[in-house]
Amino acid sequence: MTDLLRRTALIVWFPFFYGFRVVVSSLRVAWDILTPGSAAAPAFVEVPLNARTDLEVTAIANMISLTPGTFTMATRLDPPTLWIHGLYTAHEQDFLHEIHQMEDYLLGITRPHGAPARTDTEVPR
Amino acid sequence: MLLLLLLALLTVITVFSFVIARFAGRATGWPLAAMLALLTLLVLVRGPDLWNGGPALEASVPWMPSLGVGLNLRMDGLAWLFCVLVLGVGALVMAYSARYFPPGRRTGFYTLMSAFALAMTGLVLADDLVLLFVFWELTTICSFYLIGLSGPAAARPAVRTFLLTALGGLALLAAVVLLWVRTGTTRISVILDDPTWTQDTGFATLVAALVVVAVFTKSAQFPFHYWLPDAMAASTPVSAYLHAAAMVKAGVYLAMRFSPAFADNAFWGTTLIVFGLTTALIGALFALRRHDLKELTAYSTVSQLGFLIAVIGVGTPQALIAAAAHTLAHALFKVTLFMAVGVIDNRTGTRDLRRLGGLARTMPVTAAVTALAALSMAGVPPLLGFVSKENVFEALLHTTHQPWIGPFAAIAAVLAAALTVAYSFRFVYGTFWGAQRRDPATERPREAGALLLFAPVVTASAGLILGLSVPLLDPMIERAAADATHADAEAHLALWHGLNPALGMSALALILGALLIRVSSAGERLAERRFPPVRGTAVFERIHSVVIALGVRVGDPTRTDAPTRHLAVPFVLIIVFASVMAVVGPGHGPPAGPTSRALDWLPLVLITAAVLTAVVTRSRMAALALIGLSGFATAVWFVFLGAIDVALTQLLVEILTVVVAVLVLRRLPTEFHRARPSRAVATAAIAIPAGVAAGAGAYFLTGRREPSAVSEHLLENAVQDTGGTNVVNTVLVDYRALDTLGELTVLGVAGLIIIAVLHSAGLTAMGGTRPSASHTNPIWDADDNTVIMRTVARVLIPLLMVWSVYLLMRGHNAPGGGFIAGLVGGSAFALAYLSASSASVARIRLAYPAIIAAGILVALVCGLLGFADGSFLRPLHADIALPWGGHYHFTTALVFDVGVYLTVVGVMLTALNQLGLPKGPGPEADEQDVPESIRHESATGGTR
Amino acid sequence: MTLAITIGVLTAGAVYLILQRGMVRIVLGFVLLSHAVNLLLMSAGGVFHRGEPLLDRGVGEPLADPLPQAFVLTAIVIAFSITIYMLTLAATGKGDDTEDDS
Amino acid sequence: MTSALLPLLVAAPLVSAALSTLFTSRAVTRPLLTGTAALALLGGLVLLRTTADGRVLAHQVGLWPAGVSIPFVADTFSALMVTTTALLVLVCSFFAIATGEADRRYFAPLVLVLSAGVYGALLTGDLFNLFVFVEVMLLPSYGLMAIAGTLRGLRAGRTYVAVNLLTSTIFLAGVALVYGTAGTVHLGELAGAASESPTIAVAMGVVLLAMAIKSAVVPVHGWLVRAYTAPSPAVTALFSGLHTKVAIYAIYRLYAVTFEGQASLLWVGLVIFTATMAIGVLGAVGETTTRSILAFHMVSQIGYILLGVALFTELGLMAGIFYLVHHMVVKASLFLSTGAVEHVHGTGDLERLRGLARGEPLLALAFLGAALSLAGLPPFSGFVAKLTLVAAAFEAGHWTVAAVAIAVSLITLMSMLKIWGSVFWGRPPSPEPGVGGPGGGTATATAPAAVRIRPALVLPAVALTGVTLCVGLGAQVLLDLSAQAAAHLLDTSAYVEAVTNR
């Protein structure tokens, strides 16, 4: 019952969360575009996933792509891993955290018992 | 009746000879000779009636009655004379041939000789200009074949002869048509009495000129004389018949036939006399200088024909009498000589005077026969040739056309006659009495058999007998000349006319000839000299090759497979057309309403941007994308113009074009070919005016009238006519379903030909950009990396399918319909193809050609059902009661649309599957990269 | 007027591309040319009546002539058929070059 | 026959085409191909019989009101064309079966669709529908063009597609302008429109220009020569008989109906078509393969055929139509006889062929008959065609044109003899020494003669040459039909009335 409530809440909350994320990212990129100079520190970053099914991987990959500032470049299913091109990766831990946060939200919706605990937050360079 | 019978029998004989010659071999000549002799007899017995002033025989069978052209035959005295010659000589030549050839099949020879006899008889009997022309050309064709029968070496002479005589034939055709158009009839007998001849001298002269060309080419007159010796490549019987007695006489006949028309025409008379005598002279001169007996005889023929033409040119009844008599005489002695040459050749294996001599001892009969004929030719009494030649002299002396012609004619005639004497002597003496210079190989020839000698003996003796009894010929010659002049003629042929200028000329010719013989050794040496510097055949070949060179030049500009050159010309034509219209074209009314809105500039700007950039970019991909943009902008235009269905279709087509283009572009280099700046300028110089022309056409020729009647009918009646509210769709599936059926077929065929061409030619190997990331890079792996696409496609594909069915169903009433729906459905397959992780997975294992065919078949069957209501593609309607109440309006137009749908889907599948293959040709030929036909292409390449 | 200019621009670009070397540019040129002709067909129905010829939508602005629209639909599909075939031809043989190297 | 059945001439081949796509076994496709063509021939003959007395059959397809519906019309002219087309399709199909080409993938359906397109184009009375049927005819042709699979075929195929697509596009633009100016594309309603309204005349001018390019008149003739030297002989024969002829038919029909034969414009045609006769034949003389010679001849002969409409007299139109039918038959015969040689000996190069007449007398006869017919010699149909045409030109006072027509026929003969002299006559490749003797000749077997051409390959050409001979000997039949056809062009009221009434 709590799971159901939690998922319902997440489903309702998620668009706002994601929309906010998109708007903020858009503004950041737009600022870069519209003003001289750039704060960008681009990189291709490897992101291990907790997602397991094709649907989960696809959803997270697409959400990343739709967020201005990040783009999914490559996918591996075993183990599930994404390679992402990020514009603002100067603080890589924060960068990863934002993505994992989004993943957790998603898995919270797709899985009956919520997102699994993240064991390995360190990402190999 | 006799006339038709003659032609019918000759046709039968021709067919008969074709059949019989396969079994009888050379002996076919005997029955043919007999049959021709019988026909000669049939004609001969009609003679006395004609001589006694009986009417000409006539017969007529319609052929092209609407043109007034028929098998109109007429035998007057002139035709009778020639008819007897043609058939009689034909019979003798056939008899000769039966022994002349070595044993073996002669099917072609006998058939063609019979056909020739038919053609020649038809020619002289024709009383219809067109018919005359037909037979005239038939003799040419027969001659061509008969010469060619003599093997490869004769091929070129045959062609030369054919072309030259065909030239004359065309002149005759022009004359025929001119006369026909002018007089409104093709009846020769009527035309010759037409007042035009005297009333319109210009016209008469034009026709005369054309007839002259015909006559001169056929009768080997200068400057066309050279074909006759050239044609001696033919076998001897052919030479004897065609090139001595019959075909060359066709020209003489024609000239005689047209004499009444040109009696008062100065051009006609002068030309005939001048050129005839020139021919007589140079023919005789050349004859004197030949070593080959056959060539000598041929030139002698040329020369004698010159006499004939000249005397016809005089045009008086007396002249025509001479012509008729000399025609007969010449036929007899010339046939004899040719046959004698054949016999000599047959016995000794050579015709070269330098290798012959003293044959009189071993071949007395041949010698006697030849001597008789040669004496007749030389004009020695008491032979027929003497009488006829004297008449020719007499007539020439009385030329009336120009004052200077008489003396000229007299001198030329005497000189030519003297030369004739000389070469006649040279022929006979050199062969039969001169020093024996035979090769051992040809030593001791034996006299030919009686059967071979039969024909020449007959003709030679005829020359003697008729010479001795020449007055007997009077009525016959009289009638012939009368019919040739349409005036009374009185003939008094005799060996002795008393002392008159003609006799003097004869004597002078004989004396001069004798003198020439005395210096014959000089003649021999003369023969070695290269004279004249130009040979007729060389001139012909030169003209021939000039024409061919001109042809090569003319063909050069088009001799390229590069489309550009073939495409530029139409564009230039359009520009020219538009420019002319801009200058001389009509004015235009005012526009029927506002022609632009502010928003219109949006698609216009987009299109301009797209076009400008597409033109300048060298990147194929950029060009493709930009063309796509122009398509989208065009779709915006369609939206602006209230054409939603069109816009939808345009969009779908644009996208699918891109999809297919991508399949192709990845096989090609990344960039377009580099072009020189000059080319860009030249192209722009065509492109910009073309654009201006198109824009101007669009502006001035459209939008200036009120809505059309058909448009108003459609908008008013569509619902009640068809039950549909989307008028565009009702036009497609109801009113103009035939267009749609055609369009559907076009699309389906496109699918089929894509398969067909790839099956036979294969695809270009993959080119374009190759991936540079290596296989170990995680981005390489196709299975893992396509998971996103595949997952999304799994959702999208069903959506597309549902949407496409929805569009199909609603099409009659709202934007949609079979095509749009089919394209959406096709997109679903395209998506499946694109999102698959490998080409082999992507392959759609549906029988797509069958889907195409089924689609077309559905539409067709739907159309055929319409016959139930009276017409193909007539939609049938039914209101189906629904179980929950109400009615569903069903129309077969919907079924038609299903056919459309299937076809579209089938074609999309085809394109994806065929072009989407990783490499190589069609599925059946997967194992080989390049099909065999390509590899061996150079072997069958053909043109440059 | 605007439509006529559009047609002119499309035609000029089309002709330019068609006269270039290489099958693909020829095909692209023809795509442009077919746009031009399709617009010409629409123009032939008159550019002053622009309402969609759908009869269940009440009377708004005067309806456009449906006949040219049907013509254009047919023409688009025919052009599409030929286009994909020509593209196939461009990918057969030895590539899409249409001229010998000079 | 009832006019409602007219669309069957289109529907039946299409049904057969669909069936032969579904069932690709040769046991199905061959009978479908020949059977349909034979049926169409029968239909054409019936149509000829029905229309010979001047009747015009017309049917509004779908039974919509005239002007809204697409009309199918048949008068003598269309019936004549339908019949000849069907005959050619039948004969060429037999030839293709003999060469094995008919068993190529989709050959049968493509030919069937091609014929359906031609029938449709000949019968329709609607300009836009004409465009559609021309495309129905062209699409399969594009495929047949490239189906041989040689590189040369592909290259020529590209040119062929490009030029035809361009022409079709111009044609469509013309149709658009006609609708833009006249508000209709219905031939009956367009009757006389171009002669009355100068703007409609300009629009129709674009249509005619497109048709002129399609019929390959000078200076837009080059594509045809290139295209017709690339595909297989059967296909070339088929194309030669059908393609340009549809365009020619359209020119005749459209000029007659919409311009009502307006005399002031005819000089343009006279100039162009006379040039076409001359340039075409000169090009032919300069070529060195059988096919390229024949292809250039087509250009020349197209000039002849179109002279009829440029004269626009009773006699001229009749002669032109007679010439058209004659030419379709003869040209196909020539392409088939030389095609048989090409198929068996692998080349049409004059340099590489020699002396075939001895081994192939029947084929040689078939070729020579057709060649003489082409050059306008009696007793073949070409003679009557040339005679009447030249007479028409003289009658109309165009002496230069007539003179050129006559002169061109000599050069025609010259180039036909060029083929004859080097392919059928001439010394065999391995010449034997000195053949002497009276009436001698070579009797020994030569290398090319050693390869015999099967009767099945020879008979199609023989049949068509037989037709040209029969048409020449019994010319009155075709003359009457041509005259009837010409009469309806000279006075289009019967046609217009039929096509306008339901």
Place this chain on the structure above:
Amino acid sequence: MNPVDLALLLLGVSMVVAVHRILIGPSKADRGVGSDMVFFGFVGIVAVLGLRLDSALVVDIVLVCTLVGFLAALSLARLVSGGKR
């Protein structure tokens, strides 16, 4: 001037900018980006035209556009990769 025209103007300018990117590249991939942008701009224009022309029919066009736009995007990507899946 209709305020919606401002939106159309912005979108039009965006497309011209994208065309510029297509033209200058420099890589195929850049041209691909430009092409995608052009297409999305077109979808946007159609949507805005719905407001401007007050025609609900454009909704159908928009839907079809987006559905097949997916295809276009994938196709162009395939072209960039030279056919590699």
Place this chain on the structure above:
Amino acid sequence: MTPNEVLAVVCAITGAFIFAVGAFGLLRLPDFYGRLQGISISAGLGTALLLLGLLLWFPTPENVLKIGLALLVQLATVAVGGNALARAGYLVGTPAAPNTRHDALAAADPNDPMHED
């Protein structure tokens, strides 16, 4: 104009502006991978607003369905199509901007010298 319609127009103009910003990014952003982000802005947020504007103008249930679907597909196109394009660009060696910090893809692939920093 109804409030709905005013809102629709506002949405349209805002969307178009955002779209233009993203498009401008195509000019300003330094490399191919950066420019892809411009697409995200334009075609994601920008187009979403434009479609919302359209929906507000014609707010019928049918249109909610259609435009909702269209938006969904549009976003999928941006994401999936973008991903495909990004990958394709990388596969053929499209260079990254010089300030790119590192390339985890190349690092995962010891043999690939192409995408080293």
